[in-house]
Amino acid sequence: MSQYNIALIVGSLRKDSFNKKLAHALTGMAPKEFTFTQVRIDDLPLYNQDDDANQAASVKRLKSEIQAAQGLLFVTPEYNRSIPGVLKNAIDNASRPYGQSAWAGKPAGVIGISVGAIGTAMAQQHLRNVLAYLNVPTLGQPEAFVQAKQGLFDAAGNIGIEDTKKFLQGWVDQFVAWVKIHNA
Secondary structure, eight states, rough: OOOEEEEEEEOOOTTTOOHHHHHHHHTSSTTEEEEEOOOOOTTOOOOOOOGGGGGGGHHEEEEEEEHOEEEEEEOOOOBBTTOOOHHHHHHHHHSSSSTSSTTOOOOOOEEEEEEETTTHHHHHHHHHHHHTTOOOOOOHHHHOEEEEOTTOOOTTBBBBBBHHHHHHHHHHHHHHHHHHHOOO
16 A cells, blocks of 8 residues: 655644644545645745745745655635635745746645635635646546535534535545546
8 A cells, every 4th residue: 555645735824724624624534545744834935036046944845845745735715816825925935946846746636615605716716727837737526615614613623514524525535536646
């Protein structure tokens, strides 16, 4: 049995982030051969092309963690109908200098949660556009636009609504298959 290390990128810095909770719940639904390492993005400098020749230690660490992974799981909120600036900054830092992107070829899943009725649909679409340019094969179906509702997370942080749990388990199963296909 192969082991798969997945770089977990949560686009929220908020301490009690719904997206951090969703990420935790999803990692618990994956098979044992999948491990998840949440990569840190809150300490990265703002991307500046002048720094390409001498990237900060935090950028080198991020790139190393991504390069060591067999897949990527993006869990993002939606800010002003797009992805958070901190997530875009992480993507930009790890994709540079030009031709040395850490993201290229890594299979990815994109998901998110919001209090809004359409979840993070716009943020996910924008993120998919960016990832397509960076040559990141991204799981297309099923899409998952999760709405934060009362009782969604139980006391242990697992999904507490049975229909939602079943749907998200199917999403995780498809993500797992996607990673395996791209690592065969």
